[in-house]
Amino acid sequence: MPPSTRLFTDRRRANSFGGAAQRYDAHWPGYPAPLVDDLLATGAKTALDVGAGTGRVARQLADQGLQVLAVEPDERMAEFARAKGIETEIATFETWEPAGRRFDLVTFAASFHWVDPAVALPKVTEILGERGRLALLWNRLRAERPVGIEMDDIYRDYLEVSAYSRTNDTDGVTGALKAAGFAVALTEYPRTLQFSGEQWIELLFTYSSFLTLDEEAGVELRRRLAERIGSRELTVVGDSLAIVATPVGLR
Numbered sequence: 001m002p003p004s005t006r007l008f009t010d011r012r013r014a015n016s017f018g019g020a021a022q023r024y025d026a027h028w029p030g031y032p033a034p035l036v037d038d039l040l041a042t043g044a045k046t047a048l049d050v051g052a053g054t055g056r057v058a059r060q061l062a063d064q065g066l067q068v069l070a071v072e073p074d075e076r077m078a079e080f081a082r083a084k085g086i087e088t089e090i091a092t093f094e095t096w097e098p099a100g101r102r103f104d105l106v107t108f109a110a111s112f113h114w115v116d117p118a119v120a121l122p123k124v125t126e127i128l129g130e131r132g133r134l135a136l137l138w139n140r141l142r143a144e145r146p147v148g149i150e151m152d153d154i155y156r157d158y159l160e161v162s163a164y165s166r167t168n169d170t171d172g173v174t175g176a177l178k179a180a181g182f183a184v185a186l187t188e189y190p191r192t193l194q195f196s197g198e199q200w201i202e203l204l205f206t207y208s209s210f211l212t213l214d215e216e217a218g219v220e221l222r223r224r225l226a227e228r229i230g231s232r233e234l235t236v237v238g239d240s241l242a243i244v245a246t247p248v249g250l251r
Contacts (some may be wrong), residue, residue: 018251019211021077023205029141030057031057031139032240035187035250037213038242039133040064042131044104045067046069046104046247047066047069048070048106049086050093050102050107050112051072051108052077053086053110053111054077066105068086068088069087072088072090073089074090094120094123095225101127102128103128106132107135111174114203120178134245134247135242135245136243137241140239140241141193141238142237142238143236146232146234154224154225156212170186177245182245183248186244187244189240190239190240191234191239193237197229197233198226199219201229205218
């Protein structure tokens with residue numbers, strides 16, 4: 001589920017991704033084609049991808065013909081986005097200067113919880129063009145099969161919460177959007193993916209809660225998960241969530 005809208009205050013976690021840029025780019029799944037199609041249904045031509053990471057979502061949008069600008073605070077992540085042909089500016093969204101530019105679509109793909117909504121939402125309103133949309137996206141995935149592989153007991157030895165037990169703050173996100181003057185629509189896109197044990201562990205270590213473990217704990221956690229999974233393939237299920245918001249005055 002979307003993490004807490006107050007997670008942006010934890011800068012240690014917010015700044016942890018750059019050191020794992022290659023792993024993030026290799027293993028983090030993009031978003032399903034129907035979700036991207038729905039984002040473009042209003043005829044968007046330009047997009048701003050905020051907290052763009054390695055540019056995977058920005059590239060998905062660009063491949064559909066959009067002119068995309070990415071904003072990313074970490075130079076190491078931005079290098080990957082630029083290698084995909086995405087124009088990328090280095091800044092946090094709070095400090096980024098629009099310089100009069102406006103966009104049909106503003107996306108935060110698994111990144112909205114890293115910005116201060118009190119600053120970000122008014123700024124989004126200012127830069128959206130006529131009929132513009134804000135899209136907050138998350139992948140919500142969990143390993144489901146083989147059923148006999150239980151890993152929560154291992155996670156609890158290292159993390160405050162299970163890797164699967166994200167804070168359900170959808171209500172907090174939608175509440176913040178509505179309070180800022182947005183009309184909100186939520187859509188879920190079911191997903192079923194296949195991962196090897198190694199791929200799944202590499203994906204887990206793109207989450208900030210894993211990235212900020214001390215080195216010894218991280219090595220031990222990897223080892224224990226690999227032993228538990230063995231050579232079995234994992235069926236990973238869940239969905240991609242799109243929270244699409246429109247400033248009421250632009251409807």
